[in-house]
Amino acid sequence: MILMNDQMTVTLSGGKNTNVLYLDDLNELATKLGTYGNRALLVADSNTANLFKRLPQNNIILEPGEGSKNLGSIEKILRTAVSVGLGRDDYIIGFGGGVICDLAAFAASIYMRGCNLVLVPTSLLCMVDATIGGKTGFDFMGGKNLVGSFYPAQDVLICPQTLKSLNEREYHNGLAEVLKHAILSEDEILYKFLLSRKSQILEREPKTLLNLLQLSLQVKKIFIEKDPEEKKGIRQALNLGHTFGHALESSGRFSRFSHGEGVAWGCCCALEAGYLMGLTPKEYMESGIKLFSFYKYDIEYRIGRGEWLDFINYISKDKKKVDGVVQFVLMKGQGNYVLTPVPNDIVMRCVLSNPNTK
Amino acid sequence: MILMNDQMTVTLSGGKNTNVLYLDDLNELATKLGTYGNRALLVADSNTANLFKRLPQNNIILEPGEGSKNLGSIEKILRTAVSVGLGRDDYIIGFGGGVICDLAAFAASIYMRGCNLVLVPTSLLCMVDATIGGKTGFDFMGGKNLVGSFYPAQDVLICPQTLKSLNEREYHNGLAEVLKHAILSEDEILYKFLLSRKSQILEREPKTLLNLLQLSLQVKKIFIEKDPEEKKGIRQALNLGHTFGHALESSGRFSRFSHGEGVAWGCCCALEAGYLMGLTPKEYMESGIKLFSFYKYDIEYRIGRGEWLDFINYISKDKKKVDGVVQFVLMKGQGNYVLTPVPNDIVMRCVLSNPNTK
Numbered sequence A, B: 001m002i003l004m005n006d007q008m009t010v011t012l013s014g015g016k017n018t019n020v021l022y023l024d025d026l027n028e029l030a031t032k033l034g035t036y037g038n039r040a041l042l043v044a045d046s047n048t049a050n051l052f053k054r055l056p057q058n059n060i061i062l063e064p065g066e067g068s069k070n071l072g073s074i075e076k077i078l079r080t081a082v083s084v085g086l087g088r089d090d091y092i093i094g095f096g097g098g099v100i101c102d103l104a105a106f107a108a109s110i111y112m113r114g115c116n117l118v119l120v121p122t123s124l125l126c127m128v129d130a131t132i133g134g135k136t137g138f139d140f141m142g143g144k145n146l147v148g149s150f151y152p153a154q155d156v157l158i159c160p161q162t163l164k165s166l167n168e169r170e171y172h173n174g175l176a177e178v179l180k181h182a183i184l185s186e187d188e189i190l191y192k193f194l195l196s197r198k199s200q201i202l203e204r205e206p207k208t209l210l211n212l213l214q215l216s217l218q219v220k221k222i223f224i225e226k227d228p229e230e231k232k233g234i235r236q237a238l239n240l241g242h243t244f245g246h247a248l249e250s251s252g253r254f255s256r257f258s259h260g261e262g263v264a265w266g267c268c269c270a271l272e273a274g275y276l277m278g279l280t281p282k283e284y285m286e287s288g289i290k291l292f293s294f295y296k297y298d299i300e301y302r303i304g305r306g307e308w309l310d311f312i313n314y315i316s317k318d319k320k321k322v323d324g325v326v327q328f329v330l331m332k333g334q335g336n337y338v339l340t341p342v343p344n345d346i347v348m349r350c351v352l353s354n355p356n357t358k
Helices: A026-034 A071-083 A098-110 A124-130 A160-165 A168-184 A189-196 A198-203 A206-226 A235-239 A242-251 A259-276 A282-294 A305-316 A344-351 B026-034 B071-083 B098-110 B124-130 B168-184 B189-196 B198-202 B206-226 B235-239 B242-251 B259-276 B282-294 B305-316 B344-351
Strands: A007-011 A017-022 A041-045 A059-062 A091-096 A116-121 A135-140 A143-150 A155-158 A328-333 A336-340 B007-011 B017-022 B041-045 B059-062 B091-096 B116-121 B135-140 B143-150 B155-158 B328-333 B336-340
Touching: A007 A206, A017 A206, A026 A116, A026 A155, A026 A160, A041 A071, A041 A098, A059 A071, A059 A098, A071 A098, A071 A135, A071 B071, A071 B143, A091 A098, A098 A116, A098 A124, A098 A135, A098 A143, A098 B098, A098 B143, A116 A124, A124 A168, A124 A206, A143 B071, A143 B098, A160 A206, A168 A189, A168 A206, A168 A235, A168 A259, A168 A282, A189 A198, A189 A206, A189 A282, A198 A206, A206 A235, A235 A328, A235 A336, A242 A259, A242 A305, A242 A328, A242 A344, A259 A282, A259 A328, A259 A344, A282 A328, A305 A344, B007 B206, B017 B206, B026 B116, B026 B155, B041 B071, B041 B098, B059 B071, B059 B098, B071 B098, B071 B135, B091 B098, B098 B116, B098 B124, B098 B135, B098 B143, B116 B124, B124 B168, B124 B206, B168 B189, B168 B206, B168 B235, B168 B259, B168 B282, B189 B198, B189 B206, B189 B282, B198 B206, B206 B235, B235 B328, B235 B336, B242 B259, B242 B305, B242 B328, B242 B344, B259 B282, B259 B328, B259 B344, B282 B328, B305 B344
Parallel strands: A017 A155, A041 A059, A041 A091, A091 A116, A116 A155, B017 B155, B041 B059, B041 B091, B091 B116, B116 B155
Antiparallel strands: A007 A017, A135 A143, A328 A336, B007 B017, B135 B143, B328 B336
């Protein structure tokens, strides 16, 4: 076991800090939540609300799922905040996966121009991807997270025990982001950890899980602190695999592929594209692909010729553009990324089955 | 005439700058607006929209008045932004008084987690009070500006020509904040300017108006830059007169007294309260009251005994509290303020007619 502190602080724009705290079990978590005061407003969904023996007095329970991630839910949270007399120095606590945490954080960012915020992510994806970094938001007119803010939580409480109840696919959904962090990291510690501890990781052995989360968040912290508002081309590196992955998700209409499955596949496409463009060393590409294959992601998947136009159309809609041209994250080696356009013929060679057949 | 630069830069939290630009006339303003690109979205109300010979292509026109300052208007602005294909690097331009500028700025702060923002205040109150400093927001469940954000505009464009059409009461509504700035300023330049240029100011002589705006904003800039998010007890000084003034406005149910009339009256109450508490020198109190009297504010107004309980109840609802106790801004002399509670009997002596009659 790699020994680390059970606390980490991430410094964001304006010198605001997020403290990441790891808690052993749900009892310890409940005790910690009690320290945020009687008026604290809990935001949960009907699944995560079940993790409480007794819900905090002030609470709002939303329907689970992406369908709740809208302006109507924000209005509900704000109305509840007003009616329980929440003050600017009181806390909104988001307790759930990405949808709940993003909604609670956005509401906190605008209530009285910003009240206190605590996030308790309950899915692996949310723990490693969504809760540190301060991005908040909701879906609007078909655009994912089209409206939002940058508003870091004071505290992020991580209780690996909440991961026990995730189904296998949901667990792998988050694990893909951990693997992505291993490729992006300046050192090989996380990469080697993933190779040597596979069985404990897949069994969700508590101490291993804790280490995995700590190592993964440590990588994310470095990118976020250098570029909190994604304006310097550094934080964008965390989008490794996402341009390919989102297009796969979108062309599969968000049901055939989970976010994590798309990202895993997309990371491998990005490694191959980098290799084809002479940027990524062959051995580095192969060791990366090996990692995703080792964790049984379907990285051999290729789209059919009939899907190509749809796919490249989704690629062109990617938000990360410079002068109208989509920027991909490609790798030159361990921790060494570059943001660059990728020609369509290279994209085609990476994603299409039999690209050379005319 | 006092010569100053026709530009000022205000630095806010996170190192963000607001450039304040002064423009000679509406033609110059229209030319400047053209530089923000074809996709820029103009937010105006049906009054200010009339100032355009031809409206910019992308625009949303709201009903004038405080009644529009709600979540519904925010949703309308966001929907229009999506439907015209506004990008994160494009501009939302708020063109109007405080309601329009606060709404446009809030929408810009959350669209794609923050797009570009330009504010064009068209009332004196909005020019001197609302557009620099980055406060945005809308009314919610009866709370004025209960939901909002801190989001400074890149550019604030001030065209004194737009003030020509204001009626006398609306002009005085803004002028009260200028007088307040004269009391708060570390030097006497603005105070002396107000005494010596009264007729030109009341006639709205263009060059005098320009100087007045520049001097007034210079004072506000100093307080805002030292405490952008109102967390250090410095920016709060700009609330001089507002605790008394808001209570007067509220007890008059926002119709009998304009904001400016309330602030003018409240500044005089605060000067007197400070004097009664031994904080404000007598001569300083008298010179301040003389200024408001000189500009014909009704500072002799006193509330009736039957209105006292309502009035003190409004005072106690003031947002500026420390440990539940309302903090008044009182003056120890030119530019020398203090935040302190004021005992009810002192408040009574300042606001009540015949407070000593039992």
